[in-house]
Amino acid sequence: MARRAYDCDVLVIGGGIVGLSTAYAISRAAPGTEVTVLEKEPGPARHQTGRNSGVVHSGIYYRPGSLKARYAVRGAAEMVAFCAEHGIPHAVTGKLIVATRRDELPRLHALAQRGRENGLTVRELGAAQIAAYEPEVEGLAALHVGATGICDYAAVARRLAAASGAEIRYGARAVRVDRRPDLGVAALTAAGDVVRGRVLVNCAGLHCDEIARLTGDDPGMRIVPFRGEYYELARPELIRGLVYPVPDPAFPFLGVHLTRGIDAGVHVGPNAVPALAREGYDWRTVRPRELAATLAWPGSRHLARRHWRHGTGELHRSLSRRAFTEAVRRLVPAVREADLVPAPAGVRAQAVLRDGTLADDFLIREAPRAVHVLNAPSPAATASLPIGREVARRTLAALAALDGVPR
Structure with a gap:
């Protein structure tokens, strides 16, 4: 196919922070590379990127040497610098991770060791020292992690879009992908437009496994969506910064x-x-086809059997504000049920393997003329700049191979 037959060099599906960071990284590494981003929503960052608590994670939780650990530690510093450079609201607040039960103390100490292995400064606190950081928080011990912060990720995504130089097509939902190794990749949108590129980058988040299958690739996983339900604290003066419980290492969520x-x-x-x-942001949103596909995936059934007890507790807190309040009161006894005001929910795009294993690291796979980002939940927003560079590196290598340039 002649060069003029392509609409772009790189066709990115997904206008969240990872897709936009990838477009931004390509423009910086290889100026002149033509990038088109297809985003099905009318603007950027409408799902995972724009529906989270805005935390810039330090990297303390993640296995040393993993992509999550390396990219979160590096990405946190880069995200703060990016926000400062572009005037995006942010702050480096630090955070407390608080043990409220004796059986959590060994896990808290192990977490401190992991943080230090990841290059972080971690201070271990006794019960009496907690109040210096958070007067209303009670616990047996805590960790203070200074590198944690907050920012406006939706604003970051908008700035990446503007700075990438890419053509960004909003309201463009890809419904079909035709990949021919000798010709390129073409995406058909719901509006009937066809966009042709030399290499496809799949950053579709909640729909990334579907895009991979449309491309003709078996992703070896399925996205199982988990809704995270939030409240706003009616008495914000109770909390100065960020307060977390000790996470359960068997489950990939950090707790209330x-x-x-x-x-x-x-x-x-x-x-x-x-x-x-x-995109089920409340119990009323049900899509039978998507739900049936989730239930049919063997990994979903294995996951349910393995974590049913933990899941029952999460469901109880979803249906009972009193139960949710009790989880909060473990950390902040002064909180009352009336202090919790419902707030918008988010949905985590969690990759689950066939055997029920929850993918615990970022998952990026390459295929002919395609790079698929198949697992990028939290801390992907924190780590989006280094993730974007890594996806860009693989994408540019694929372009170079098409041009006969040694990789």
């Missing part, structure tokens, strides 16, 4: 926590419950 955002409000949550649609 309290985070003061850039708007000075305090977000409480999230819990994690199965969503009945990929």
Whole structure:
């Protein structure tokens, strides 16, 4: 196919922070590379990027040497610098991770060791030292992690879009992908437009496995959506910064926590419950086809058997504000049920393997003329700049191979 037959060099599906960071990284690494981004929503960052608590994660939780650990530590510093450079609201607040039960103390100490292995400065606090950071928080011990912060990720995404130089087509939902190794990749949108590129980059988040299958690739996983439900704290003066419980290492969620955002409000949550649609932001949103596909995936059944007890607790907190309040009161006894005001929910795009294993690291796979980002939940927003560079590196290598340039 002649060069003029292409609309772009790189066709990115997904206008969240990872897709836009990839377009931005390509423009910086290879100026002149033509990039088109297809985003099905009318603007950027409408799902995972724009529906979270806005935390810039330090990287303390992640296995040393993993992509999550390396990219979160590096990405946190880069995100703060990017926000400062572009005038985006942000702050480096630090955070407390608080043990409230004796059985959590060994896990808290192990977490401190992991943080230090990841290059972080971590201070271990006794019960009497907690009040110096958070007067209303009670616990047996805590960690203070200074590198944690907050920012406006939707504003970051908008700035990446503007600075990338890419053609960004909003309201363009890809419904079919035709990939021919000798000709290129073409995406058909719901509006009937066809966009042709030399290499496809799949950053479709909640729909990334579907895009991979449309491309003809078996992703080896399925996205199982988990809804995170949030409240706002009616008495934000109770919390100065960010307060987290000690996470359960068997489950990829951090537990109900309290985070003061850039708007000075305090977000409480999230819990994690199965969503009945990929964009199921409440119990009323049900998409039978998507739900049936989730239930049919063998990994979903293995996951349910393995974590049913934990999941029952999450469901209870979803249906009972009193139960949710009790989870919060473990950290902040002064919180009352009336202090919790419902706030917008988010949905986590969690990759689940066939055997029920929850993918615990970023998952990026290459195929002929395609790069698929198949698992990029939190801390992907924090790590979006280094993730974008890595996806850009692989994409540019694929372009170079097409041109006969040695990789």
